[in-house]
Amino acid sequence: MFIILLCFLQAVAAWGQQTPRPEGSFSRDTARLGELLQYTLVHHHPATQEVVLPPENYSFAPFELVRKDFFPTTTKAGISTDSAVYTLRSFEIEPVQQLALPVYVLGEQDTTVVFAAADAIVLQQLVKTVQEPLQVQADTNLATVEERFNWPELVLWIAAVATFLSLIGLIFGQAIRRKYKLYRLRKDHLYFASRYNSHEDRFKKTGAMQSLEKAVSLWKNYLTKLERSAINSFTTKEIVEYYENDEEVNTALRICDKAIYGNVQTETEGETNLALGMLRRFAKSRHKTQRELIKNAKNKR
Incomplete structure (x- = not known):
């Protein structure tokens, strides 16, 4: 053991x-x-x-x-x-x-x-025999491909358009702005002349002081926008001084003030009608002056 x-x-x-x-x-x-x-x-x-x-x-x-x-x-x-x-x-x-x-x-x-x-x-051999040469199966059916948005191409187009517009603005920017200013100037004057003539004609036919007041107020508002100055808030004396004591402006405004506030009108001479005509001509003259200033802005540069 x-x-x-x-x-x-x-x-x-x-x-x-x-x-x-x-x-x-x-x-x-x-x-x-x-x-x-x-x-x-x-x-x-x-x-x-x-x-x-x-x-x-x-x-x-x-x-x-x-x-x-x-x-x-x-x-x-x-x-x-x-x-x-x-x-x-x-x-x-x-x-x-x-x-x-x-x-x-x-x-x-x-x-x-x-x-x-x-x-x-x-x-494990899944393919038992291989035929030589290999038989290629043709599939000519078109496969549906999801359409995709080409973002890189969009960015490229945006960059190209932005570059083109920048060049246009750099080369023709001043001329385009000048043309647009002249267009706005002409459009504003046509609008003023149409409404002013309407008030003037109504006053000549009816003698209504309301038409006279609207004509003078329209004249002041138009010059305010034209001159880029608050002329519509000036008194008659201040307006005359602003335009260096222009005789037509002085005479026309005083006649209108006398007719509106003093209810005085010399119908025989038609002073008030003449005063309205002087104001219309003066507004047209200032329009032409501003137009020439815009046209000559390129030469000054």
């Missing part, structure tokens, strides 16, 4: 001095090209040994590593177990592909590498 026990202890000691071989195997025997498959590596070793399993940067050729899953080391009765599952895939076309992964046993002086027995998978 003692001899049997001694032999058993010697066998256990001898097994502890040797490096056991790891176990590695695929989860299935066949796989398709590029299909994921799992390879499990398990190593039982004495608890006194320090073992390292292959890391992510290990060459798994002819396979590629997709993911590596570790499991905690377990120890029972002095025997430790390390394991890991490697998720692999292959794009090689060999019909049979093998893999044998090692474990690294770290010693005091050196490191021992022990490989598991090779395990193989069979590549």
